[in-house]
Each structure stands twice: as structure tokens, then as C-alpha cells.
Amino acid sequence: MPYNRRSQLITQGVARSPNRAMLRAVGFGDADFEKPIVGVANGHSTMNPCNAGIQPLVDRAIAALKQAGAMPQMFGIPTVTDGIGMGTEGMKYSLVSREVIADAIEVAVNGQRMDGVLVAGGCDKNMPAAMMAMARMNVPGIFVYAGTIKPGHWKGEALTIVSPFEAVGAFMAGKMSKEDYDGIERHACPGVGACGGMYTANTMSSSFEALGMSLLGSSQLASPDPEKADSAAQSATVLVEAVKADLKPRDIITRKSIENAVSLVMATGGSTNAVLHYLAIASAAGVEWTIDDFERIRKRVPVLCDLKPSGRYVAVDFHAAGGVPQVLRMLLDRGLVHGECMTITGRTLADELAAVPREPRAGQDVIRPFEQPMYAQGHLAILRGNLAPEGCVAKITGIKHLAITGPARVFDSEPQCLEAILAGKIRAGDVIVIRYEGPKGGPGMQEMLAPTSALIGQGLGDSVGLLTDGRFSGGTWGLVVGHVAPEAQVGGTIALIEEGDSITIDAKRLAIELNVDEKTLAARRARWHPPAPRYRQGVLAKYTRLVSTASKGAITDGAQE
DSSP: OTTHHHHHHHOSSGGGHHHHHHHHTTTOOGGGGGSOEEEEEEOOOTTOTTTTTHHHHHHHHHHHHHHTTOEEEEEEOOOOOHHHHTTSGGGGHHHHHHHHHHHHHHHHHHHTTOSEEEEEEOSTTHHHHHHHHHHHHTOOEEEEEOOBOOOEEETTEEEOTHHHHHHHHHHHTTOSOHHHHHHHHHHSOOSSSBOSSSSHHHHHHHHHHHHTSSOTTOTTSBTTSHHHHHHHHHHHHHHHHHHHHTOOHHHHOOHHHHHHHHHHHHHHTOOTHHHHHHHHHHHHHTOOOOHHHHHHHHTTOOBOBOBTTTSSBOHHHHHHTTHHHHHHHHHHHTTOSOTTOBOTTSSBHHHHHTTSOSSOOTTOOSBOOTTSOSBSSOSEEEEEETTEEEEEEEEOSSOSOSEEEEEEEEESSHHHHHHHHHTTOOOTTOEEEEOSOSTTTTTSOOBOHHHHHHHHHTTOTTTOEEEESSBOOTTOOSSEEEEEESOGGGTOGGGGOOTTOEEEEETTTTEEEEOSOHHHHHHHHHHOOOOOOSOSSSHHHHHHHHOOOGGGTSOSSSTTO
16 A cells, blocks of 8 residues: 555554654644655765755755655765765775665665655766665655766867866876866866766666666756756656555566666666676665676677767767667667566656657767667676686777787786876786775775776777776776676685786687686685785775675675675
């Protein structure tokens, strides 16, 4: 029965009168006790542009919830912004924040017996955290994205947050003037909204349309534009109808709908972080899903969109070209998504897409015709070999060479590696190894945007390989391999690599190998001892104890099963 959670909280019986008394203090009247209580998880933060535009969206959503006959109750959720934390100790908290946010939403919604929840977020981890929480609780819910930032401009070039990271490498290599270096930094982020390419935030928000948990056409709207606030209000209205119909997340998040979401990620050239996050979302929803499912989908779905980081266009261009609905319609017509999947509107995906044109409109080249894709197959490849028996993730768009064999340049942390790159110590043909940055070792799998962007800025993106048990920003591109598992901290083969060892990364063969004989590796393993944990107390220490391997999504919920 809908509203059964509200009934537990504020039934008219004598035993619940103290509950009602407290709610009267925050605005409830007699008639309001008959309405569904809908939580609004508010990710607004003035610390970063990704979340700084959320409050107006929340205000519109709250007004729409009241208009639709619900009682909205707002609560805050924390956020960590990767673009600000990158390259600092703060970045270790980024992936950890996914678990903290999911737990915070669960605590608030279940602790106060809310009948539904609308989550408004912008930064990368807000989104998977919201979906994990909604899937766990199985209370009607919807996600409202803060919206994308508009591109900055300098000397006629469109800029994103990745631009200043790449400028560091170019400036240090003497390939950029101080004027341009300063100009890019000053103009890269012109206002509020999440990072503007098909980086992690836009990857996850767009995939939620395909998953059925956000409104179609809502994910790539610019944060400051009026239509973004209109979409937030519409989302709230749709949620109230879902509460009345008792339409729950696990009715929507299924194996088939996750296939739809991952197909959209492949078609748009999305972030490697989608692998971690959909493993975690599937786990929370009780859906069978493994790292090999990404490879299965990659082989059948082409990359249709020319989007940054390796392409030319940004999210607002994608939206203007037809956005997620256009791509989904193209995939639906080729049997590459499941049209029968339910969405939060109570209509199937096929119903929602019925009015979308079958082909992208003429006069734009952001979304390619299906027969003329950017790449014939998806771009997130799952590699295996003696270096990663559990698998790892390679992003193979925007590069000329899909294989490299070269000498290992070994670093036990990201800062050590960045220092070497900026000092000009990395040469074409090298294979960089950054280890002890995995889920337990980092802890928290820091993103390697600083070193990978520095390589791009120095012109080494096509000629240097990089592998890590950490992860990458959605803004990363190049011959890079992340999520190597098992990680170094638990004795994975990556811990046994020595300077100068030969390493092969071959995305064509889906192989990653340390070219050292087994006898030598066995001797090294016998000498290896795990380093002491970097943190002894606090949230990072707790995370280190609980977190699973990256091949299972780096989750803390059920990680010890």
C-alpha cells in the first residue's frame, strides 16, 4: 500500500501523537498528515561549480512536490569535488564520498520513514551514490541532475575543466605561453554546472535516462538555464505519481535496464568510472552483473558521439543535437536497448522514445549516423592477463595506437609520478606504473587526471602507456589502463613490477602482461610484504577495512560476503 511508511510515522493513534507534534513544528497541519512524505536530498554546495546551482532546482522541486500533494522534507548530503581535490590528499575522499552519500541518504529516508526521495546532485559521486541508496531502500525515487556547465572560451577555443590540467603539461614543456596558460585557467569555468565534457558527471547523469531513473532529455541541460529548473519541477511531479503507484527503483533497475545504461555509456564515449559505479549500483539493486558484462556490451555498441575528452564537442552541444533521447532511439531501432524496460514515468522506454526522430538531424556532427560511427565498437575495454587476473579497464578512444610494449617506470604514488613527468623524465615508449593507489592502498582510488593530462600536454599521449590500480577522471584519454585488480596493497602482480620490466598493454587482444617469467615473479612474491595502512582512524581507515576489490565496484556494502 502506498504511503505505508508515512503511516508508520504519523498514524492517528495515540502512540504517534509525539511524532505529529514534532512535525507540526516544521509546518505540518492536520491535512498534511494524510499526504506522502517525500525527502529531498539536497547536494547544494558553494564550494564547487558542479553543485553551486542546485538550490534553485531544489526550490522548484519542493514547490512542485507541494503542488502535487506531497509533503517535501529537505535534508543535506555532502559532496567532494574531484576537480578541486585532484592531486591533493583530499582526492582520497572522492570515491569514499560515494559510500558516505549513499549511507547518508539511506539514514535520512529510512530513519524518518519517508515515502519517496528526490535526489539533486552535481558532482561525480552524487549520482551513483543516489542510485545505490535508492536501490538499497527500494523507496520510490528520482534523480535530478544539477546540469552541465557551459564551455569557457579562450582565443576562440572552447574550454572545459580538463583544459587547465593539460595546460600545465604544455606550459612546463615549453609548448605554451604564460599568457595562454593564465588565460585558460581564468576562463575554463565560466559559471555553475558540472564539468562540461562526457566526463563522469555527464556520463552518469545521461546513463540514468537510459536506466529509467531520470527524465528523458534532462541530463545535458545547462545548469543556469530556465529549462533545467523546469525539468526539476517536472521530475518532482513525476515522483509523486510514482509514490502513488508504488513504483519502486527495483521495478526499474533490472539487468536489462543496466544493459541499456551501459549501452548509452558506450555510444556516447563515457567515463571509465561508469564501470565501477554500475558494478556498485547492480550490487545495491541485487542484480547479477560482472565486469565482463561491460566487454560483452562494448563489442556490440558503436561510439556514435564526438564528445570531449577525446572528441570535439561538449554537453550543451550534445543536448542541442538531440542528446540522450536521440542516441537511445537509434540504439532502440537496432535492437541494442530493451524498449520494454519500465521508467520512472510509469511508461516503457520505447513509449518514451516514440516521438523522437529515428535519425540525428542534418547540419550537426555531434551525433553521427549509425552507419558512420566514431568507432565501430565501444571504447571501454576490459583487459586481462597476469597483471590483472580480475580484469582492468582501458579507455581506447582518441588514440592512434592500441598496443604498446615498453619498460616499466614504477611509482608508488601519483605525486611521485607527476613530479617525474613534469621534470621531463618520461620518454616515448615508456609504460608508467602507478600503484598502491587502489581501493585499499590509496585508499580510495585517486583519479590520475594530473599525470595523464600532463602527458597529453607534453605530446606523449599516444606514445606512453600508463597503468594503475587507481582510476581515471572522465576527462582522461590516452593509452591508459585503470582499476588493475587485484591491487598492489593486497599483493596483486602490480606490486611485483620492478623498474625496467617489460610490460605489454594490448587493447586489440584485450591483454595486459608483465613479461617476466613465473619463477622470478614467485621469488619476488616471497619477498613482498604489504605496507602498513596509510590511515589508522577516521573514515579512510574504516573504508580501507571494508572496501571490496575494484572488479566488484569498490563497494563497502556487502564487501565481506
